[in-house]
Amino acid sequence: MKEKIPEKINKEEKRLMIIDASEKLFFEKNYEDTTMTEIAKNAGIAKGTLYLYFSSKKDLYFSVVVRGLKLIEDLIRKNIKTCHTGIEKVVMMGKSYVEFYKEYPGYYNLIVNYESQKAHLNPEDPLVRLSYEKSEMIFDYLSKSIIEGIKDKTIRKDVDPQKLAMVLWTQTTGMVQQVKLREILYKKWSNTTPETILDYYIELTKKTLQNNES
Amino acid sequence: MKEKIPEKINKEEKRLMIIDASEKLFFEKNYEDTTMTEIAKNAGIAKGTLYLYFSSKKDLYFSVVVRGLKLIEDLIRKNIKTCHTGIEKVVMMGKSYVEFYKEYPGYYNLIVNYESQKAHLNPEDPLVRLSYEKSEMIFDYLSKSIIEGIKDKTIRKDVDPQKLAMVLWTQTTGMVQQVKLREILYKKWSNTTPETILDYYIELTKKTLQNNES
Amino acid sequence: MKEKIPEKINKEEKRLMIIDASEKLFFEKNYEDTTMTEIAKNAGIAKGTLYLYFSSKKDLYFSVVVRGLKLIEDLIRKNIKTCHTGIEKVVMMGKSYVEFYKEYPGYYNLIVNYESQKAHLNPEDPLVRLSYEKSEMIFDYLSKSIIEGIKDKTIRKDVDPQKLAMVLWTQTTGMVQQVKLREILYKKWSNTTPETILDYYIELTKKTLQNNES
Amino acid sequence: MKEKIPEKINKEEKRLMIIDASEKLFFEKNYEDTTMTEIAKNAGIAKGTLYLYFSSKKDLYFSVVVRGLKLIEDLIRKNIKTCHTGIEKVVMMGKSYVEFYKEYPGYYNLIVNYESQKAHLNPEDPLVRLSYEKSEMIFDYLSKSIIEGIKDKTIRKDVDPQKLAMVLWTQTTGMVQQVKLREILYKKWSNTTPETILDYYIELTKKTLQNNES
DNA sequence: CATGAATGAGCCTTCATTCAT
């Protein structure tokens, strides 16, 4: 007697296995240099099977990006729970981003590459929409936290919450992305690590936001 | 009487024309998706002629990157001349970067993509060396200006000049790079432009650096 | 019930078909002037398919050379069995070479061309090694047969077996190779065929080797 | 006042210089791997100038072949003068071929390659005709010398002069050509040089021809 | 005569995708 249930489970499991394999290769090499043949081999399936689960190579790529996006969302949500004041939340969001970069560096390049090509993508695409939603979520929470911080007097009141949210969000992602590329230079010029720079960045940002009155 | 000089000019002019054509395509699409055939067609020459002026596609790519690098260096040098205090210089460097982005947005992605692949490049390559030199030049000037600012009391004294230079430099490039990718979102969420965000960023950074003591 | 065996056969058969097609073209034109496009067309498959069976054009070329090498080895082995005296064996090796040329003239040029470029080839290459082994095999058997002939008194004893083996082996391959190129001239000058010349060559060589003492 | 005579000389001299340059490259690399650009550079002239002296790359190739052909003809003519008996002349022709190979090894590959492609060449081509004529000349002289040798009793009389001429001529060219390709193997197997083998070949051939009666 | 920039057909190879089994 054939058991049907495990089959069902295998279906979704296989999808994940394929993403796992793709991910690994995309990280090690990069999107362009990874071939469908390699992905199939790494996933332990036939090349044709790939197309039963994903409509194209790009689809596979998006799926990995989405996974990364979810990862960072989860990280932020989890970390933020331990915070109480507005400034704590804002700073924690920055720290989460940094943590994400440290923990899952592979997703970084992929997401960054993805973002830098977003302009050429079809905004109707569900995956593209999803990535916009995640960004929106982050931005929303960030501006709410700033307002909260102004109210609870942990953040200076002479700031524009909306603009600040945008700056912080943009600045942090940019910072994290750039820091990696400069690893060699940091070491060369003053024997400093990316981590030190990022910590200093967080500290500095905190100072900037802090309400120094009374 | 035949003039020989125009010949010479034409030679160099054609080189520039080819770079122009490549540039345009690299900006519109990207390096990988641009073909030599297209470049040739766009430059109005035969494919083989391309190889009379550039040894490979990569060589063409580097030439565009170098052009961008020179552009930003010139901009910084020019702008900095009008500044007198340390903080003015630091802020002006940020502004120059922003100005560069506004003036020559296309170079950005290319340089960024170039940087993100630097890890895989041969550090002996003259072009790679050149790009490192430009970075070093900027970083050097930045840290000197910070020290100058601390001395002339325009910059708060509780900062580490070296680390701060690294943060500012990383942060600004990251900021400028990211801001572009978020253009659509800014507009969507609060009808804001990248320019506004960048201006706000500069303003904020200035506040952070300022020496607020009497 | 599906038969699996034919599948297997087809796989190998297709390989052979491709070699057949390559062979034909390599013989008609030559390696350099034959294109992968032509080979594919002649084999009745797509160009890409070629690379499923052979890793490169060179690989295809080697495969044809190896086929020729095997053919001649087989021929020699088969013919030699019928011989008993040393001189018979030596002469038969020459005859086999001649027979090979008559039977498979196309392989000749290819092997010769291959040999004339051997100097530039990587001696580590399995195919190159293989060709050396075949040569060694022939040379070995030849010198053994000469020694045998001296012992059984069918070959004159005033010869140096090693040197003679080298001369015969070199001379015969050279003879056979050249004879083909002179076909037109033979006919023109004395209405003679390559075959007659080769027969005369064999006869003459036999006379040279024979032990004429009582 | 401009001197016209040197100009005229230069014309032919330049032709020779170009052949010199081609020759050098054809020998070092081979026909296929030599480019017109390299030839021009080596000859110290512009690429276009090449076509003022030679109609095509193939023409250049033929010119080198012809030069080689003339060289060997001269060598044979010169050497033969010192001979008096038939067998001496025959043996000397073989020796001359060997000498040619030793003296001008580069021409060898080229001529051989040329010959192996002769089948595909147009027999109307003047160069092709020329090469046939040279061969004819050699063959003619060879058969005449054999007849002479039979008459003066230096060559055994049980040979067919025509066939023998063809065999010797074919055999010697083949021998010389092959010997070079086997250089490595000779050394490997019995530490012998091509020269030793060729000498042994000449000696053996002499024995074969000699009239051993009375 | 001489030049050398320009040409463009053609080369080998790769790889995402399809489809008969």
Added chain:
DNA sequence: AATGAATGAAGGCTCATTCAT
């Protein structure tokens, strides 16, 4: 559902030859 052989368009690059100067 799974396979993997087959496809063929496309890619970067080369080079013998031409031709305007």
